[in-house]
Amino acid sequence: MNRFTYLVAAIAERKLAFFTIFFVTIFVTYAFLYIIDFYPEPVSEESVTEIEEEVSAADTTQTVTGVTSPEPIETVESVASLPQSITIEKLDRTVPVNNPQSREIADLDQSLLSGVVRHPDSATFREDGNIFILGHSSYLPNVLNRNFQAFNGVQNLTWGDMIYLDSADTRYTYRVNKVYEAKASEVVVPFTPGEARLTLATCNSFASKDDRYIVEAVLLETETLDT
Secondary structure, eight states, X not given: OOXXXXXXXXXXXXXXXXXXXXXXXXXXXXXXXXXXXXXXXXXXXXXXXXXXHHHHHHHXXXXXXXXXXXXXXXXXXXXXXXXXXXXXXGGTEEEEEEOOOOOOHHHHHHHHTTSEXXXXXXXXXXXXXXEEEEEOOXXXXXXXXXXXXXXXXXXXXXXXXXXXXXOSSEEEEEEEEEEEEEOGGGOOOOOSXXXXXXXXXXXXXXXXXXXXXEEEEEEEEEEEOOO
């Protein structure tokens, strides 16, 4: 007789004692778990609701205290403080002004393809300082992208000519004070706060070493635009 057959025969002879010990052990274990509140209770609708509320509260806490999303590049408030277009009255020309945040030369040059560019380190309308705007100037006979001629003719401006910068809701009027030509290495544009001023510069690219025409102007007045 092998061991398994022997075990079955032994249990059969003492089956009453075996089952009594088995059920007593189960009962004692169950009672102990019940006393220490480790007894697995059935899930009721109320329990499901409580669990869902706890999960919802945990998600809300994570949203509030976790890593916040990056702020948008331009908020509604910041857009109002940035120039959206420039109008040079003498040249009868209005050009969109881009406001990139990147200082990478490639990004700034890319932005010049769709308008002129306010340098990201220069002032905004929220502070008294120098707004520095660069734009292409090209006299090639055939130019498909007119933004390459955005600042054509600025060298012909003279003292007293008017330049207008428009934000989302305000027009800023500047008077030309000075126009001159300078080498790129000699152009120094102060960005420190002070008098509200405007500086325009022509450029082939932000890394170009070519001579540039510089226009310096001062703020005369502001006017709320009709919206």
